[in-house]
Amino acid sequence: MRGTWPFASDALPESRLLASVAEFTHHRDIDALDHSLVLSLAELVTVGSVALCKRGDDPLHPIESLVVCTRNDEDTLVVNAVGAHQDAVLAKSLIRSMDTLEAISEITPDGVSRLIVPVQRDHVAIGALMLESGEPLDAIRPLIDGFSRIYGNYIALLNESERDKLTGLYNRRSFEQRLRRLLKSHSERALRQVDERRTAVDDSRIWLAILDIDHFKRINDTYGHVYGDEVILMLAQRMRASFRQSDILFRFGGEEFVMLITAADEASVNATLDRFRQHIADHNFPQVGNVTVSIGYALIGEHDYPEIVLDRADKALYFAKQNGRNSVYGYEALTERGELATPMPAGSIDLF
């Protein structure tokens, strides 16, 4: 490891700074990037700890994660993910900095200097960088501001590469990583609820649904691709407006969409999807008129491979297409009723 910078007295050599920025921005995976950011900063400056807080969508738990780099007894830097909720005072400062978009410099009750700098994207805080030290931290504030801006810009670029150009929904490339993050935060939330309530675990589950527009070829052939694209775009807008913010929506390509939906039970996921199906069937699309969709869904078990669940949902979708379209079917219910027993051709969706 390179020696750290005694920031109070000397200027930081530019070559060290550039090497550090190059080091953390070579990652394409957001989790690895977060890990590398706190490590690079801790290598650069002599402080007790460097942490990156990420803001979550859940208003009850605004801090989604906290990645902290500290020095252990052997003087080696170690990076850990910790639960911010364990320290209510710290969580309050982090949230205040993110809400106001202002840096906070404070002394903790045990005399430690703490600097919090929000990380922004499009004038909204997506997280915050936090440093703690026995020494005052004001001298390194411009450096931390700079790192925070580079990180915010880089995250924006990474996020753009995860989006479908036409609809703005997530694209297929980002599916596996989004699913992994959702499963992780879901199981962390369940643990937290056990901790907080000391009662039963969170019993909500995650379902994967595939939606396909019915007879879309006919729409293209009759009205042309421009109107076809318009239908795709309007459908995506209606999906965004209809599903909860915590549900994750993808356009996998063509007229095919995938949704990751959290629900308490099968009945409520079925009701949610069927409500959306009906909403689309009732809508009058400009020029094209009525459009219907078919939906298949399957439960995601904690240890299931994504491609297996996609295949199950696709089988349910195929069943919907074979049984009149404009309908919603769940894989588990179909299997229980023995309705998927007959051999069928490979699903319409390309697996990984």
Ligand SMILES: Nc1nc2c(ncn2[C@@H]2O[C@H](COP(=O)(O)OP(=O)(O)OP(=O)(O)O)[C@@H](O)[C@H]2O)c(=O)[nH]1
């Ligand atoms: N406008 C437009 N059309 C697309 C796009 N991607 C794929 N398509 C068209 O979507 C159509 C899909 O047709 P099929 O897979 O045969 O299915 P379908 O006509 O929807 O019939 P069912 O799914 O069986 O109800 C094809 O004509 C593709 O050319 C796109 O991005 N824009």
